[in-house]
Amino acid sequence: MAAFKETKFPADAPAAQKALGWVDDRFPLTKLWNDQWGKYYAPKNFNFWYIFGSLAMLVLVLQIVTGIFLTMHYKPDALLAFASVEYIMREVPWGWLVRYMHSTGASSFFIIVYLHMTRGLLYGSYRKPRELIWLFGFAIFLCLMAEAFFGYLLPWGQMSYWGAQVIVNLFGAIPLIGPDLSLWIRGDYVVSDATLNRFFAFHVIAIPLVLLGLVAAHLIALHEVGSSNPDGIEVKENLGADGHPVDSIPSHPYYTVHDLFGVSVFLTIFSAVVFFAPEMGGYFLEYNNFLPGDSLKTPLHIAPTWYFTAFYSVLRATTADFMWVLMFFVAAYVSFVWLKSTLARTVKIAIAAIALVAVVGMLPQVLDAKFWGVVFFGGSVVILAFMPWLDHSPVKSIRYRPDWHKYVYAVFFLSFLTLGYLGTLPPTEGRTIVSQVCTLLYFSFFLFMPWWSTMGTFKKVPDRVVFHAH
Amino acid sequence: MSNEKQVDSGRRGLLVATGAAGGVVGLATAGALVSTFQPSERAKAAGAPVEVDIGSLNPGEMKTVEWRGKPVWIIKRTPEMIASLKNTDGKVADAESKRNPDEFTPEYARNEHRSRKPEILVAVGICTHLGCSPSSKFTPGPQPSLPDDWEGGFLCPCHGSTFDMAGRVFKNKPAPDNLQVPRHMFLSDTKLIIGKDEKGEA
Numbered sequence: 001m002a003a004f005k006e007t008k009f010p011a012d013a014p015a016a017q018k019a020l021g022w023v024d025d026r027f028p029l030t031k032l033w034n035d036q037w038g039k040y041y042a043p044k045n046f047n048f049w050y051i052f053g054s055l056a057m058l059v060l061v062l063q064i065v066t067g068i069f070l071t072m073h074y075k076p077d078a079l080l081a082f083a084s085v086e087y088i089m090r091e092v093p094w095g096w097l098v099r100y101m102h103s104t105g106a107s108s109f110f111i112i113v114y115l116h117m118t119r120g121l122l123y124g125s126y127r128k129p130r131e132l133i134w135l136f137g138f139a140i141f142l143c144l145m146a147e148a149f150f151g152y153l154l155p156w157g158q159m160s161y162w163g164a165q166v167i168v169n170l171f172g173a174i175p176l177i178g179p180d181l182s183l184w185i186r187g188d189y190v191v192s193d194a195t196l197n198r199f200f201a202f203h204v205i206a207i208p209l210v211l212l213g214l215v216a217a218h219l220i221a222l223h224e225v226g227s228s229n230p231d232g233i234e235v236k237e238n239l240g241a242d243g244h245p246v247d248s249i250p251s252h253p254y255y256t257v258h259d260l261f262g263v264s265v266f267l268t269i270f271s272a273v274v275f276f277a278p279e280m281g282g283y284f285l286e287y288n289n290f291l292p293g294d295s296l297k298t299p300l301h302i303a304p305t306w307y308f309t310a311f312y313s314v315l316r317a318t319t320a321d322f323m324w325v326l327m328f329f330v331a332a333y334v335s336f337v338w339l340k341s342t343l344a345r346t347v348k349i350a351i352a353a354i355a356l357v358a359v360v361g362m363l364p365q366v367l368d369a370k371f372w373g374v375v376f377f378g379g380s381v382v383i384l385a386f387m388p389w390l391d392h393s394p395v396k397s398i399r400y401r402p403d404w405h406k407y408v409y410a411v412f413f414l415s416f417l418t419l420g421y422l423g424t425l426p427p428t429e430g431r432t433i434v435s436q437v438c439t440l441l442y443f444s445f446f447l448f449m450p451w452w453s454t455m456g457t458f459k460k461v462p463d464r465v466v467f468h469a470h
Numbered sequence: 471m472s473n474e475k476q477v478d479s480g481r482r483g484l485l486v487a488t489g490a491a492g493g494v495v496g497l498a499t500a501g502a503l504v505s506t507f508q509p510s511e512r513a514k515a516a517g518a519p520v521e522v523d524i525g526s527l528n529p530g531e532m533k534t535v536e537w538r539g540k541p542v543w544i545i546k547r548t549p550e551m552i553a554s555l556k557n558t559d560g561k562v563a564d565a566e567s568k569r570n571p572d573e574f575t576p577e578y579a580r581n582e583h584r585s586r587k588p589e590i591l592v593a594v595g596i597c598t599h600l601g602c603s604p605s606s607k608f609t610p611g612p613q614p615s616l617p618d619d620w621e622g623g624f625l626c627p628c629h630g631s632t633f634d635m636a637g638r639v640f641k642n643k644p645a646p647d648n649l650q651v652p653r654h655m656f657l658s659d660t661k662l663i664i665g666k667d668e669k670g671e672a
Binding site: 185189192 | 507508509510513517538539602
């Protein structure tokens with residue numbers, strides 16, 4: 001470490017420059033700005049898919065700010081909570097706006113994050129060396145889900161109450177410790193004041209703190225290895241005379257302007273929803289949630305908010321009859337791994353052993369379908385984390401993959417959307433079968449990816465990014 | 471200071487001991503924080519097992535006690551009421567309580583009369599449909615909103631689910647499950663405890 005040295009400025013230097021110099025000598029302010037944004041070189045061929053990271057940041061800030069103002073009027077008490085939300089809506093000046101911004105913000109957050117993840121899937125943003133960026137992002141997604149789940153109990157409406165009751169009872173399906181675990185989570189025999197209070201603590205402080213840390217880690221990792229791009233080309237492999245990649249431009253001012261445009265489009269749509277359709281036809285705010293939570297009356301149809309419905313559908317699809325199909329699927333998958341994979345023998349034996357235990361566990365006499373529903377529900381989320389190691393395609397971007405890969409992605413996205421749609425509806429026999437088919441397609445997409453992602457004729461990846469100046 | 475990695479074993483021992491002691495304190499603190507999640511004493515008191523004296527209960531009578539905020543019925547069935555269960559076997563949806571047994575029927579109640587002693591029925595008086603409390607309709611025979619071959623049982627006023635004298639739901643009714651039989655056991659012939667059995671508290 002060099003000794004401390006005060007930067008000298010000419011006497012007539014502007015005061016602002018002197019002040020900044022004084023700070024920079026003591027805290028790397030300019031350096032942080034330049035590393036993280038100002039002189040952060042990003043590929044010049046970003047398309048609109050690359051707006052969602054910045055938008056997610058914006059919505060995070062929006063949620064934190066509106067959330068702080070909501071806590072100033074909200075009461076985390078089972079007897080007062082529902083009325084305090086109505087108080088915010090009717091009597092706090094502009095309280096309705098803050099609350100609708102927060103509730104619409106929650107749904108927008110998920111729309112943005114789902115699109116952000118879709119971008120990652122399409123252009124292979126999770127591929128080496130960006131595995132950790134993807135994992136931090138995955139952890140952020142988990143935190144968001146937790147945040148949404150905890151937050152949804154706070155208005156203490158019928159859907160809040162019964163949604164929490166149903167989800168907490170899911171943990172009761174875990175063998176041996178299940179019932180005690182749900183009791184521990186609730187802190188009472190039914191969802192009650194104790195539950196509301198702790199969910200409030202998680203929602204307003206515990207999860208947001210973790211979330212902010214993860215967002216910082218996500219960005220630091222991104223700015224360390226550099227952004228990918230729609231062509232999936234490593235721009236850092238082609239440096240110009242100035243030491244920066246020839247296909248990159250500094251984020252400021254280029255992407256600052258680009259993002260500001262995206263932000264204005266987003267805020268236009270966001271405001272339209274906040275002012276004209278804050279309930280979004282019962283998808284953003286469910287109608288049953290305008291009734292106070294009642295522990296003695298279950299609503300006719302309990303559905304989670306739309307952003308959870310795809311995973312919820314997987315849970316519901318796991319019926320006792322479907323277990324036989326799943327057992328066959330697991331057996332078939334293991335034989336496939338044995339025949340086709342190049343994994344070490346010990347790994348194959350381990351996979352076979354785990355599968356055998358799972359198949360035995362799936363027998364109706366051993367563990368019931370409810371437990372496996374929870375397992376597959378969790379699995380359908382967690383499997384996303386493995387993307388960097390499942391995708392073995394020689395190219396990153398979908399642009400240079402064989403055309404039929406696009407249909408594979410299309411089938412995957414369609415099954416996810418179908419699962420999501422069915423999850424909002426009450427189950428019928430036909431719908432259950434459709435959701436079971438979609439569940440199998442959803443898992444197959446990931447589980448067979450190590451093979452299908454290498455098959456077909458790949459197109460030649462160009463040396464320079466595809467870019468048309470406008 | 472020298473940068474050579476010379477390890478003083480005495481100091482290393484102290485480091486390990488300090489680290490271990492710190493770890494224990496850390497774990498204990500984490501344990502205390504995790505424990506705060508358990509039901510509080512107040513919640514436990516409100517959810518504690520309830521003792522009921524059924525010595526004064528005559529055949530054909532029903533007693534309601536509150537347990538965990540829910541009404542629990544204790545009914546001393548008459549021989550005729552028990553006999554009626556044979557007739558309803560074919561009309562109820564789940565005669566042997568096979569659906570969701572863990573949630574609704576403890577092992578000792580998975581029988582025709584859904585009870586430990588044939589005459590004493592203990593059930594949570596909350597309809598498994600939407601949580602209304604059914605009313606008792608013990609008198610057999612035709613009467614308003616009940617079928618003509620009514621054998622005695624319960625009628626839920628909200629959506630018309632009917633249950634027989636063992637709390638078994640009739641077929642094609644909105645309620646999916648039989649009435650819940652809470653965990654319970656007899657402390658003596660006339661003393662009953664609800665919310666607790668040989669396996670522990672519910």
